[in-house]
Amino acid sequence: MSSIALPRLRTRDQRESLRPFALATPLLLLLFFSFGAPIAALLSRAVYEPTIANALPRAIAALKQDSGAGVPDEPVFLAFAADLKEAQAQGSVQEFAKSLNTRLSGARSQVLRIARNAGQEQATSKEAMIKASPLLGEPRFWAAIREGANRFTSFFLLSAFDLRWTDQGTIGAVPADQAVFVRVFGRTFLIATVVTLSTLALAFPLAYLMTNLRPAIAGIVLVLVLLPFWTSILVRTAAWTVILQKYGLLNDLLLWLGLTSQRLELMYSRTGLIIAMTHIQLPFTLLPIYSVMRSVPPSQLRAAQSLGAQPFTAFWRVYLPQVMPGVLAGCLLTFILCLGYYITPVLIGGASDQLISNFIANYVNAELNWEMAAALSFVLLASTLGLYVTMTRFFGLDLFKMG
Amino acid sequence: MLLSPYPTAAERMRVGALWVWCVLVLVFLVVPIFVPVPLSFNSGSFFTFPLAGLSTRWYEVVLGTDRWRAAIGNSLLIGFGATILATVLGTLTAIGLSDPKFPARRFVVPLLISPLIVPVVVTAVGTYLFYARVGLANTYAGIILAHTVLASPFVVVTVGASLTGFDRNLMRATSILGAKPMTGFFRVMLPLILPGVLSGAAFAFVTSFDEVVVVQFLANASQRTLPLEMFTGLREQLSPAITAAATLMMGLSILLLIVANLLARRSRRIAGAVQE
Numbered sequence: 001m002s003s004i005a006l007p008r009l010r011t012r013d014q015r016e017s018l019r020p021f022a023l024a025t026p027l028l029l030l031l032f033f034s035f036g037a038p039i040a041a042l043l044s045r046a047v048y049e050p051t052i053a054n055a056l057p058r059a060i061a062a063l064k065q066d067s068g069a070g071v072p073d074e075p076v077f078l079a080f081a082a083d084l085k086e087a088q089a090q091g092s093v094q095e096f097a098k099s100l101n102t103r104l105s106g107a108r109s110q111v112l113r114i115a116r117n118a119g120q121e122q123a124t125s126k127e128a129m130i131k132a133s134p135l136l137g138e139p140r141f142w143a144a145i146r147e148g149a150n151r152f153t154s155f156f157l158l159s160a161f162d163l164r165w166t167d168q169g170t171i172g173a174v175p176a177d178q179a180v181f182v183r184v185f186g187r188t189f190l191i192a193t194v195v196t197l198s199t200l201a202l203a204f205p206l207a208y209l210m211t212n213l214r215p216a217i218a219g220i221v222l223v224l225v226l227l228p229f230w231t232s233i234l235v236r237t238a239a240w241t242v243i244l245q246k247y248g249l250l251n252d253l254l255l256w257l258g259l260t261s262q263r264l265e266l267m268y269s270r271t272g273l274i275i276a277m278t279h280i281q282l283p284f285t286l287l288p289i290y291s292v293m294r295s296v297p298p299s300q301l302r303a304a305q306s307l308g309a310q311p312f313t314a315f316w317r318v319y320l321p322q323v324m325p326g327v328l329a330g331c332l333l334t335f336i337l338c339l340g341y342y343i344t345p346v347l348i349g350g351a352s353d354q355l356i357s358n359f360i361a362n363y364v365n366a367e368l369n370w371e372m373a374a375a376l377s378f379v380l381l382a383s384t385l386g387l388y389v390t391m392t393r394f395f396g397l398d399l400f401k402m403g
Numbered sequence: 404m405l406l407s408p409y410p411t412a413a414e415r416m417r418v419g420a421l422w423v424w425c426v427l428v429l430v431f432l433v434v435p436i437f438v439p440v441p442l443s444f445n446s447g448s449f450f451t452f453p454l455a456g457l458s459t460r461w462y463e464v465v466l467g468t469d470r471w472r473a474a475i476g477n478s479l480l481i482g483f484g485a486t487i488l489a490t491v492l493g494t495l496t497a498i499g500l501s502d503p504k505f506p507a508r509r510f511v512v513p514l515l516i517s518p519l520i521v522p523v524v525v526t527a528v529g530t531y532l533f534y535a536r537v538g539l540a541n542t543y544a545g546i547i548l549a550h551t552v553l554a555s556p557f558v559v560v561t562v563g564a565s566l567t568g569f570d571r572n573l574m575r576a577t578s579i580l581g582a583k584p585m586t587g588f589f590r591v592m593l594p595l596i597l598p599g600v601l602s603g604a605a606f607a608f609v610t611s612f613d614e615v616v617v618v619q620f621l622a623n624a625s626q627r628t629l630p631l632e633m634f635t636g637l638r639e640q641l642s643p644a645i646t647a648a649a650t651l652m653m654g655l656s657i658l659l660l661i662v663a664n665l666l667a668r669r670s671r672r673i674a675g676a677v678q679e
Contacts, residue, residue, distance in 0.1 A: 023499030038533035232613030340522025357524040
């Protein structure tokens with residue numbers, strides 16, 4: 001009997017679990033189409049860059065026949081000229097020149113000139129071509145071409161860590177004047193850490209006070225915390241640009257209190273940025289701490305003290321361990337969100353306070369270097385998701401039990 | 404409650420210091436967001452107190468010039484589009500998730516929440532790149548879809564919360580009484596979870612209405628929204644019109660979110676009452 005009934009039961013179960021899933025399908029499809037696929041496509045550009053390989057089929061085939069490293073022999077030069085001539089005719093030469101320029105800065109204008117010449121006259125010899133454009137006689141030019149011949153590349157991901165393949169085939173640091181990204185990541189993590197600690201210093205006592213207030217007053221304080229929480233980051237950043245002006249409110253206040261003797265330059269400074277980010281993130285740190293603190297009975301502290309513990313001991317040994325999950329959750333949440341800050345650094349930070357998101361946007365908007373933007377996105381996303389998984393796995397933080 | 408029945412002097416000092424610190428923190432938290440409000444009524448064109456005089460000239464700029472009006476119109480269009488889509492899709496998803504038989508919930512829920520965690524620049528740049536390929540860049544549809552993605556987690560979570568108290572036996576009862584699933588949904592389930600749905604819709608609208616990064620990448624010159632107009636204004640030339648726009652945006656967000664929270668509270672109460 002059961003051997004007949006069991007399969008039927010299972011199919012019914014499957015159908016029943018399919019129906020709730022079907023309800024979620026439209027949203028999941030939208031997320032795939034408008035979120036997952038775009039991000040996957042973006043990240044793929046960090047490792048897949050076929051422009052050079054597509055533009056130079058003949059030269060790359062000839063390079064494979066060529067003997068060694070360094071500047072290749074004449075057949076490669078002639079094939080290169082033929083490829084450029086075709087690229088020029090098809091209009092794809094701009095793209096190729098730009099792509100090569102990201103690997104070899106300054107190559108762009110030379111390549112475009114070679115292509116123009118190749119379109120006009122037949123290339124004759126290696127010597128003539130090198131004479132016309134000396135860049136072709138340099139080994140580093142051909143190293144860049146050989147690297148670009150491979151459609152899959154680690155160039156951009158390595159660049160995101162200020163690393164590159166050396167001529168000896170090992171991974172080494174890029175020249176000091178080109179090293180930017182480690183410093184930018186370091187700055188992003190530093191500012192995120194400072195902001196996280198500042199919000200903790202402000203939020204912890206307030207959350208503690210709120211748990212000890214009469215419910216009606218605690219409710220009012222909670223509304224005061226939620227008001228800025230509900231105001232958009234842009235509006236709050238706008239408010240801070242007004243406050244931080246040289247003749248703005250904060251400078252007025254500092255002068256009036258006699259804390260400073262002259263007006264400070266707070267706009268476009270790191271101090272201003274950290275103040276504004278601390279203000280914006282404060283509720284994110286506070287709410288998880290508050291929700292955990294509310295679950296700790298206040299009588300425990302008193303019990304510890306009546307058993308002879310000093311106030312500090314009671315706090316350190318009895319209270320803090322219990323509220324630690326909330327503290328860690330709030331801090332991690334703020335830290336994660338700080339890593340992705342974009343608007344506030346643009347509007348309040350100075351040139352040396354731009355965070356990783358600003359560099360990503362700049363590579364897309366100004367430099368049109370999608371590959372570098374993709375590589376930086378990859379590192380940013382990996383750090384963020386890594387911390388998020390830590391947060392949910394180890395601290396069981398539910399993002400939405402806060403409001 | 405903070406003081407023990409017979410407080411020592413040291414204890415009084417500690418609690419006093421705690422109060423002073425917390426009042427300062429609250430001042431730091433609340434005062435900045437209200438600073439643009441009086442400045443937006445300034446008749447002068449500087450951001451300084453005391454005000455030169457009261458006037459509504461900056462509101463006339465924001466509500467009267469074509470540039471700002473077009474931006475407000477775009478914001479409302481995109482906001483309503485994204486709200487409708489996010490509310491319908493998010494509510495369906497939340498109903499599916501509330502079924503205990505939902506498969507692979509451990510993986511699906513973090514996936515649904517991930518638009519809130521992924522840095523918004525990464526989302527914006529990725530969407531821009533992908534939409535350019537499929538022909539959705541610089542279209543209202545593209546911006547609405549992108550905003551729907553960012554807003555949907557709020558709907559899923561809010562409606563999900565109002566469904567935790569929903570008694571699934573009610574749906575069985577409707578089908579036993581002969582109602583088709585759709586009738587059961589519209590006549591029994593939806594009225595009970597409606598406050599949660601509306602509250603999710605309000606969150607979704609505010610998310611879209613405040614969003615600037617995705618719009619910055621996806622919008623063309625005629626699709627500029629209110630936040631984008633503010634962002635460029637802040638970047639290029641600071642005009643007091645921005646304080647007026649900020650005040651309007653803040654007023655709308657706070658109003659909608661107060662309504663949303665009252666509705667969410669109501670939906671929890673209804674859920675509780677039905678369960679009893």
